[in-house]
Amino acid sequence: MVRFEEISDKLQKGKAKDVALLVQQAVDEGVPAAEILEKGLLAGMDEVGRKFRDNEIFVPEVLVAARAMNKGAALLKPLLFAEGAKANGKVCIGTVKGDLHDIGKNLVKMMMEGKGLEVVDLGTDVAPDTFVQTAVEQECSVICCSALLTTTMEQMAEVVKAAEKAGIRDKVKIMVGGAPVSKEFADRIGADAYTPDAASAAEKAAEFCS
Numbered sequence: 001m002v003r004f005e006e007i008s009d010k011l012q013k014g015k016a017k018d019v020a021l022l023v024q025q026a027v028d029e030g031v032p033a034a035e036i037l038e039k040g041l042l043a044g045m046d047e048v049g050r051k052f053r054d055n056e057i058f059v060p061e062v063l064v065a066a067r068a069m070n071k072g073a074a075l076l077k078p079l080l081f082a083e084g085a086k087a088n089g090k091v092c093i094g095t096v097k098g099d100l101h102d103i104g105k106n107l108v109k110m111m112m113e114g115k116g117l118e119v120v121d122l123g124t125d126v127a128p129d130t131f132v133q134t135a136v137e138q139e140c141s142v143i144c145c146s147a148l149l150t151t152t153m154e155q156m157a158e159v160v161k162a163a164e165k166a167g168i169r170d171k172v173k174i175m176v177g178g179a180p181v182s183k184e185f186a187d188r189i190g191a192d193a194y195t196p197d198a199a200s201a202a203e204k205a206a207e208f209c210s
């Protein structure tokens with residue numbers, strides 16, 4: 001029987017192969033993909049975050065844990081795709097300028113694709129104008145911004161301003177998220193939506209595209 005603590009433990013140690021094996025084992029046992037993600041992989045990343053904050057581990061350990069997280073999540077991707085109704089539409093997503101964190105952004109992307117949305121992934125350290133230009137050129141209905149640092153979340157306000165300046169603010173929805181972001185912050189900068197996690201972000205984007 002699958003033990004979520006074991007997945008979390010191997011992830012924290014950066015044992016990507018073991019994480020993949022355990023995730024596959026859980027899948028084979030019929031455990032829902034969303035549960036494996038939540039109780040195994042994300043629980044492990046939470047613990048990595050705590051240890052990083054408390055200086056128990058440092059950047060190299062966090063990076064190998066992140067690699068293990070991505071490996072496990074990749075296995076769950078087709079299953080998350082299979083769950084739920086499909087939507088139509090195109091969005092672009094990126095982590096804002098100055099910010100290199102992409103695990104949460106990748107999960108949001110994965111869940112959005114799972115909903116049937118076409119997702120243009122701009123990667124990390126994305127300038128406000130790049131979000132806006134992409135939305136125009138690729139006819140995206142939604143711009144999705146992720147930020148993990150309190151110092152970079154203000155870049156989201158710049159994305160809103162850039163959309164206004166380009167004259168597309170009424171044609172595109174702007175969604176924001178990431179650990180330091182809140183509904184109050186989203187309201188303050190004039191974004192259209194804040195969602196706390198990847199699943200609710202996918203729901204909201206699908207709603208905006210419908």
Ligand code: B1M
Nearest residue numbers: 049053100101102103104144146149150177178179197198
């Ligand atoms: Co960084 N880091 N990091 N880090 N890192 C944090 C964010 C931090 C909280 C750690 C800590 O001190 N406890 C802290 C920020 C403090 C602050 O701003 N107040 C921090 C710091 C300080 C830094 C550096 C400055 C460290 C340094 O160099 N001294 C540096 C900055 C680099 C930069 O970006 N310029 C740095 C570097 C790194 C690594 C490169 C080592 C690595 C990133 C690897 C990678 O992403 N490829 C890393 C990591 C992994 C973390 C922690 C440990 C984990 C983040 C993560 O992936 N969580 C993190 C501590 C923590 O969060 N507990 C930390 C799992 C992920 C699934 O969650 O991204 O929140 P999250 O996504 C969630 C939701 O937020 C939401 O959905 C996701 C899943 O449901 N969501 C959205 C995300 N985007 C969304 C968008 C939406 C909607 C929902 O709509 C569009």
